[in-house]
Amino acid sequence: MPDPSNPLSLPSDLPFGLPDFARITPAHLEEALREGMAAQRAEWEAIATDPHEPTVENTVVAVDESGRLLERAQSVAWTMLASVGGPELERLQETFAPLLAEHAGAFTLDARLYRRYLALAAREDLDAETAWAVERQVRAFERLGVGLDDADQAALRRIDAQLASAQADMDTRITRQLRATGLEGDDPDGLDGLDAAGAERARQAGAARGHAWFIPCRNFTTQLDQAVLTHPETRRALLARSEERGNGEDPGTDTRATVLRLVGLRAERARLLGFADHASVVMDGETVPGPEAARELLLRVGRAAASTVDEDAADLARLAADDADGDGLQAADWPYYENLLRRERLGVDAEALRPYLQLDRVIEDGVFWAAGRLYGITMTRRPELRGWSPDARVWEVRDADGSALGLFVGDWFARPGKQGGAWMNEVVAPAGEGTGPEGGRTLPVIANNANFARPAPGQPTLLTWDEVITCFHEFGHALHGFFSATRYREDAGTNVPRDFVEMPSQLNEMWAYHPEVLGRFARHVDTGEALPEQWRAALEDSASFGQGFQTLEFVQAALIDHAWHRLAPQEIPTGPRGVRAFEDRVLAEAGLAHPLVPPRYRSTYFAHAFAGGYDAGYYSYMWAEVLVAELEQWFRGPAARGEDGGLNRQAGETLRRELLSRGNSRDPLASFRAVCGHDADPASILIRRGLRGPSVR
Structure with missing residues (x-):
């Protein structure tokens, strides 16, 4: 156990165990992480070597209760890394990412633990929640390599450690990009269109950099300020800076080699585990049945969105032609003229709101x-x-x-x-x-x-x-x-x-x-x-205005993520310049490349796909929205009381009891059906977004 003076050694005595962040240092985190891994390894070893027949209590409950110290340390470390950041915490992440990956593998590759769960899976007297937990854990053991021989397990551990290090490196570089990337200028007129507070922030940021102003880039491609900046040259320069992040101008934020390394390692890992590609590994435990189903959803929605974009572009081009300061509609101008069109059609001005x-x-x-x-x-x-x-x-x-x-x-x-x-x-x-x-x-x-x-x-x-x-x-x-x-x-x-x-x-x-x-x-x-x-x-x-652009930029990014993670090792580009070329080819082959719509994320700053968490899974936001579209109709229909649109306690309690409280204690789609009464129809998202393309029935 860590030194008793370490604030993480025991649960915090603050209300609800709120960590005492004022007392916690990176050194405390390092000690608690190391001791937490060792303690949980000992707990797993005790379970694996228990001479008694496997039971729910001595196996499922025991595993579930293990690792309390490590969980505390990881939760605080991730919170501070994401919300505070800084070099010390970044170094901590780089150090522990491979160690934590190795630690996770120590569980999933332990054949003794696997056999205990197999024995429980064969029993017919388990309650439904426990049976579901045991079944999922057995599948996870098998998916993650418990059946591999010693040599292949060693190779898997090596790959997992390298993947964790590469993801930590990607995360650090993307955070550096956010600190550094933006548009600086010295012409005061370049800020025209920003409100007073926004212009003042830009001037203060510029002064710190030796310029009249600086507009920082947010994490996605198309920048919010493009909707209000009056001068086309400012909008276009801002978008260009955003899209070029990680492409080699600054070695400290260049992520192209890391992207290729991650894709290669994931492809190698999938092959070792007996899967066709990394997307197949990831989706083996998801609610969508597989990569082809996810791609089909993306293409169906993307084609409808592209048709809507083409219709909307004609209206925006008209506004651009009437603009004395403009010289035609370009990708960077879309948010600006869309904002004008929103005002014209709906009478709503974004800044006036x-x-x-x-x-x-x-x-x-x-x-x-x-x-x-x-x-x-x-x-x-x-x-x-x-x-x-x-x-x-x-x-x-x-x-x-x-x-x-x-x-x-x-x-x-x-x-x-x-x-x-x-x-x-x-x-x-x-x-x-x-x-x-x-x-x-x-x-x-x-x-x-x-x-x-x-x-x-x-x-x-x-x-x-x-x-x-x-x-x-x-x-x-x-x-x-x-x-x-x-x-x-x-x-x-x-x-x-x-x-x-x-x-x-x-x-x-x-x-x-x-x-x-x-x-x-x-x-x-x-x-x-x-x-x-x-x-x-x-x-x-x-709510459905401008959905053509928003949907298409999302689908483009999701297809890029999907395509990277369907590659075999020999199909991966061999040099940094191949990253952008691969993106362009993927979108062109899907028929969804569009000169006026850049992807919501380029690979070089796509944290969802390459810094861990949503690799081969960015599609999931769109699949979740299919479910949302159905649930919204349930609220407004069967769950409504009079004209309240479903905003009532009975509806809330039903959603809470049948879905929100259930977590993963049963098939999540069973929880969805318990509320809606039927399976989800993928076409519902097209109606919800008001897409007018040919895929709408």
Whole structure:
């Protein structure tokens, strides 16, 4: 065990086990990670050598309860790496990534443990939840190489360690890109179109770099500022900087060789495990039946989106032709003219909306209020509790009967060192019934992170509509964790297949558009005046506005991810220049390359696919949306009470009981069917997005 003075040596005595971040150093993390791996190895060894016949208690429960120290250390380490960052934590990640991969393999390659689970799988007296857990674990052992001979297992361990190191390197380089990439300029007119706060942030960032201004790039390709920047040359230069990230201009952020290394290692690993390709390995445990089904979904939706883009392009080209400052429609101009078209058609101006979208009100009166209306929960600020940064605010979550559900931490602002994008993570993971030495059901501490721009001192934080949707989305993940009620830790909360995990979060987005919810949070920051009625209706209509572009950029990125991970080792490009060429060929062969729509991510900054987590799985956001489309119709139809659109406790309790609380304690699609009453129809996503292409029936 680690030194007792290490704050990670035992569960924190702060409420709900909130880690005492003020006391935790990288040295504490290193010690706890090493000791945690050793302790869990000893626990696994004791299970594997137990002379008694395998039982649920001495095998399934014992494995599930193992590794408490390591779980604490990993959760805190990942939280601090993602939300704080810095060289010390990056070095820690680079050191421990291969060690943790080796540690995981010590379990999945242990034939003694596999035989114990096999013996349990043959029994007919297991309860349904345990039988499902045992069946999945047996499949995981077999998928991950337990049947390989000693030489092949050694090769697999080598590959896994190299993969972990390469993914850590990719993660570090992408974080460096976010610190460095953006557009600098010295002509003050280049900022025309930005609001006063945005222009001031750009000037301050520029001054630190010796320029009049600097506009940083966010993690995706098309930049939000392109929608408002007036001068075409600024928009185009900004997009060009975004797309060129990782392509070799700076050796410290060049990721092309790492991409090729990762693809090669994954292909080699798949072949060793007896699979055709890495996508087949990944999807063996997902809810979509296999790579071809995922590709078919992407192509069907992508072709409909491309047809819609072509129709929309004619309207945008008209606006571009009427613009005295423009010289025709290019890819960088799409967001700008789409914003003008939205204003023309719907009467909604994105910048005019911002004073009605103040962060605190969105969270308290929107996100939290909707969850309370659906599920009966309450959120109470705990200002005396602190997280890993002064930005991190803490709430206590309680159920309708007053019982505790855990702590919620919100950390919404961008800062140096923080990873890009938005995410949910479990600082303290939810757990099952708990029969181990620490006992009891562990209530979670769950964080939502984003990278919203920090306002000037004393000024409120005003969001875009997309950022409002981000708040609802990430809290949907949090609810999935808070409502967990499974027997086993491994099945709790968001521990579901990757192509199911995004469903609760995307579903929660629907409440941002609900008239009653919108009426509570969308109020003018200065006057408290409600959003004008015509804008409310227009916002609802805007849910499907611009979906051609948004859908196609997503599908392009998902196809790139998919194609990389269908390659055999001999098919992988041999040099860095082959990365962009491969992307272009994939999109051209799919018929989805488009001069006005760049992919949402290029490979060189595609963290989902190459920094771990969603490799061969980026399609899952779209499959999850198929499920969401069906569930939205359930809310608005059978679950509705009068004209409430499903915003009622009965509907919320049904979703919570049958789906959100279940985690992976049964087939997730069975949980979906328990709510909807039928299987999902992939065509539903086309209708939901309002796509007008030939694939719509």
